Amino acid sequence: MLLEACSLCYSVLYSSILAVLAGMVRLITHNLLACHAKGCTSNNFPLQFQDAAIELRDAEFNADFLRGFLPRIEWPALVGAARQLGDASLPAEQPEMLDDEFLQKLHHVLLEIHVEEGAMVCPNCKHVYPISNGIPNMLLAEHEIG
Amino acid sequence: MIPTPDLSHLKSADFEHVYEPAEDTFILLDALEEDANDLRDLQPRTCLEIGSGSGCVTAFLGSILGSASSLYLTTDINPYACKCTKTTGAQNKVPIEPLLASLASPFRRRLRRSVDILLFNPPYVPTESDEADSAQQHADIAGAWAGGRDGMVLTDILLEQVESLLSPTGRFYLVAVKQNDIKGICQRMLERHGLQGEVALQRRAGREHLFVLRFRRQQPAT
Numbered sequence: 048m049l050l051e052a053c054s055l056c057y058s059v060l061y062s063s064i065l066a067v068l069a070g071m072v073r074l075i076t077h078n079l080l081a082c083h084a085k086g087c088t089s090n091n092f093p094l095q096f097q098d099a100a101i102e103l104r105d106a107e108f109n110a111d112f113l114r115g116f117l118p119r120i121e122w123p124a125l126v127g128a129a130r131q132l133g134d135a136s137l138p139a140e141q142p143e144m145l146d147d148e149f150l151q152k153l154h155h156v157l158l159e160i161h162v163e164e165g166a167m168v169c170p171n172c173k174h175v176y177p178i179s180n181g182i183p184n185m186l187l188a189e190h191e192i193g
Numbered sequence: 194m195i196p197t198p199d200l201s202h203l204k205s206a207d208f209e210h211v212y213e214p215a216e217d218t219f220i221l222l223d224a225l226e227e228d229a230n231d232l233r234d235l236q237p238r239t240c241l242e243i244g245s246g247s248g249c250v251t252a253f254l255g256s257i258l259g260s261a262s263s264l265y266l267t268t269d270i271n272p273y274a275c276k277c278t279k280t281t282g283a284q285n286k287v288p289i290e291p292l293l294a295s296l297a298s299p300f301r302r303r304l305r306r307s308v309d310i311l312l313f314n315p316p317y318v319p320t321e322s323d324e325a326d327s328a329q330q331h332a333d334i335a336g337a338w339a340g341g342r343d344g345m346v347l348t349d350i351l352l353e354q355v356e357s358l359l360s361p362t363g364r365f366y367l368v369a370v371k372q373n374d375i376k377g378i379c380q381r382m383l384e385r386h387g388l389q390g391e392v393a394l395q396r397r398a399g400r401e402h403l404f405v406l407r408f409r410r411q412q413p414a415t
Contacts, residue, residue: 071291076264082299112238112261115236119239180276182293184272185268185292185298
């Protein structure tokens with residue numbers, strides 16, 4: 048059996064040991080995360096950002112990667128999350144033509160917006176997944192593991 | 194020759210909490226390097242490493258594939274490991290996204306049949322079962338090696354999930370030792386999940402006989 052309840056005290060302990068590091072929760076990752084608490088199987092995606100502190104950082108542009116990854120993206124969830132973080136550059140409908148202008152916008156939203164602090168909250172069961180130093184804590188307590 | 198990732202930013206104090214790369218890590222790096230051309234040809238978009246520890250393996254994979262060619266996700270239940278993974282990514286210019294999570298749990302819905310490269314160097318050392326449970330509970334360094342009965346407690350859980358995670362052309366690399374029953378693992382993956390396994394690399398290192406197993410979906414009969 049996996050016991051995960053102690054994680055929080057550990058992260059508090061360790062964060063004082065290690066210097067603050069560059070965070071990495073980006074919208075590309077957020078788009079792949081669903082609530083996995085016990086019994087929470089519908090309306091558990093996308094997680095809603097709460098009190099998000101963001102940073103913008105340049106990332107290397109790779110059009111092939113973006114084209115290849117796009118089929119794995121849930122478009123409305125991406126657009127919604129970006130708007131929640133104050134970026135309204137993406138169209139509500141996913142365009143059919145993947146021109147360079149669109150790919151540049153997609154690149155920025157997916158890869159250059161970093162959520163450093165805050166939380167992600169399940170829209171269904173309201174489970175809170177905290178983000179600290181850019182690392183999301185997706186662990187569940189033992190009684191929450193499905 | 195792909196250089197071993199630079200870990201000079203990690204100090205001995207870090208390795209009190211996080212598993213320091215050793216022979217089992219290096220055999221996985223060697224297996225990935227041998228497959229480097231194949232892996233590039235697959236054009237992987239999503240790579241996921243379970244139990245990333247120091248971050249050495251995913252940093253190495255990133256240098257094989259190119260830092261902007263794929264998304265590099267890692268999980269670990271040890272928060273200290275997540276931080277080391279992140280700094281190792283930065284040190285080696287590979288943008289790794291570590292998550293504090295158990296196995297692939299938070300990705301199972303959205304990465305269904307979408308992981309192109311899945312890596313797991315599990316706690317494979319046979320120990321008493323409660324030793325493995327307690328190690329996972331404390332999410333510290335013993336969790337990196339204490340594997341419970343046959344050294345397979347954690348591996349068994351992940352093996353049941355691999356098929357649902359792998360993309361159509363996806364590959365799964367698993368580190369194991371002889372006591373884990375290599376033949377049994379491959380047979381089970383084929384019979385229960387239709388995944389073909391083979392030994393990518395094996396070697397003796399001290400008392401351990403180490404293996405890297407490579408799994409992929411069965412090719413349709415021609």
